[in-house]
Amino acid sequence: MNLKELSQNLGLSQTTVSRALNGYPEVSAETRKRVEQAAKRFNYRPSTRAKGLATGKALAIGHVIPVSTRHEMVNPIFGDFIAGAGETYARHGYEMILTIVDDAEEEQIYRGLAARRAVDGVVVHGPRMNDPRIALLHDLGLPFAVHGRASGCKTPYSWLDVNNKSAFETATAYLLDLGHQRIGLVNGLEGMDFAYRRRGGYEAALAAKGIAVDPALMRSGEMTELFGYQSTQDMLRQNDAPSAIVASSMICAMGARRAIEEMGLVLGRDVSVVTHDDVLSYLQNGTDTPIFTATRSSVRDAGRELAEMLLGSITDPSQAPNTVLLEAELIVGGSTGPRL
Template sequence: MNLKELARKLDLSPTTVSRALNGYPEVNEATRERVAAAAKRYNYQPNTRAIRLATGRAMAVGHVIPVMTRHEIVNPVFADFIAGAGEIYSRNGYDMLLSVVPDDNEERAYRELKSRGTVDGVILHAPRMKDERIGLLTDLDIPFVVHGRATGSPLPYNWVDVNNRRAFQRATEFLLDLGHRRIGLVNGLEFMDFAIRRRSGYEDALAARGLSADPAIMVSEEMTETAGHRAVRDMLKQPQPPTALVVSSMIMGLGARRAIEEAGLRMGRDVSVIIHDDELSYLRNGEDVPIFTATRSSVREAGRQAADMLLSIISGREGGPRELLLEAELIIGQSTGPCRG
């Protein structure tokens, strides 16, 4: 079915149907919903090339990925975010453009996307404190959504983030309630905004119980299995090793578990572990009973939400900066238990 046939069935003009499908604000919500329902019912697939010609849009969203050896964007968790965002792009007739660039070429990559007109907007990944890319994209007048937040940014911006501070505060409180007092932190790289927030939540929970954070059992590292293993191995060799750990990812948690077992200890009995982001499509946290206790937030859902927000901004349906804070859920698994002293 083509656009004219769909318009005829709805008794609307092809222009109105096209504008409804592409989210133009002058089309009222009732008409937009009616057109969307009919398009789904008749399995109508818009002609992307025709839309590009009619609207002047590229019908593509950009993701610029800086690749360096110590950067969270290389973490495979990123694949789940892209999968979620891709669902929304596909549903709306948009393509995804991935640009993998050296770190010192990132600014140039954004400028080229603007000058070539190859994308209608971008998702900004791995924000840092006072992230200069927010000012750059604002100056270039490219619609964008940040996956995460950039503390200290002087400019307003659109973002989707999980409440990292609250997630790690809650995880630490849970371990404190189990009687643990030597609680280690295995964190991501702390020039990244999410890691700073996680550390803050951990320290706040300790301070509320009159405890000080001990730098000897706090590590900031790449979120890899090897880094998790190395950090926990070294902590467990200390004269006063931790009895519990808060760990920044499932992947680091696997390394932590390996280190615990190598030390002749048992996770959940001798050392308790809470991980973050356990809901990964390719790496499940057990089946009926979770292996790890976890602060669960779906990275795939964050991808969907960020993509949906960006397409709304591109279409003009949304005005002003939009902010979406997702809460993590505490899932009880087999990796935690009462402190054994």
């Protein structure tokens, strides 16, 4: 059913029905209730485009993904974040626009979105150290919120992040308390802010116990299963091999487990592994008993909360930038045990 048919069914003008559905104050409460009930009964959904024209908004949020990080599109972590954000957008009548761009064209895409008013705001993914997108979006006047943080950026901006430093300090300290001293780090790309902070937490835990950081036990790269596998395999082949690994994602941890088992070792007995981000819809960390000990945070919840934050700043542009730092919870699973 379209707006014209709904209006005819109610015996009201299209303008009155449209205004009732969009909350205009000049429509009486009785008429608004009558229109809303009819819309629900006939399963009427107003056109987002038409609603946008009426309100002067695009009713869309942009997510721009550079080609260099296109692996995010098939990463379950990214998928869960998008699912959470999408739930929030849908509840508020917004659509999501995903744009895959060449790195060299990313700035032009943001400028185009702002100039055409194609979106009401954007979510910035994968912030880097001193990320230039922060200043660019400020200059464009395009509302935005960052999933993560960008160390070195002095201008205030809205962000939501998990406390990566604290999470990895907790994970490393837990392994140290179990008697492990040779602990490997399988980290993300350390030009990315989250990975930089995670390395900082790992190093802080070692320093607290007076243990020197050994570069031979640290790996940084794209967080794939193959990277986790190759990094763990390489470290375990060393003469003074680590007895424990801290991994930056469930995907890396799965690769680490494969390397451990292929070398005839037992996960949790011969080599302990702690992972991060184990709350994923399509990649569960076991059932009642977790497979991996993990610093747990829900990426889907983060997507929901960041989307609410961004929509709030769009509704009220005068509000100050909002920041949320989430704490991860250490969950003990079967992948860790005392140093033998």
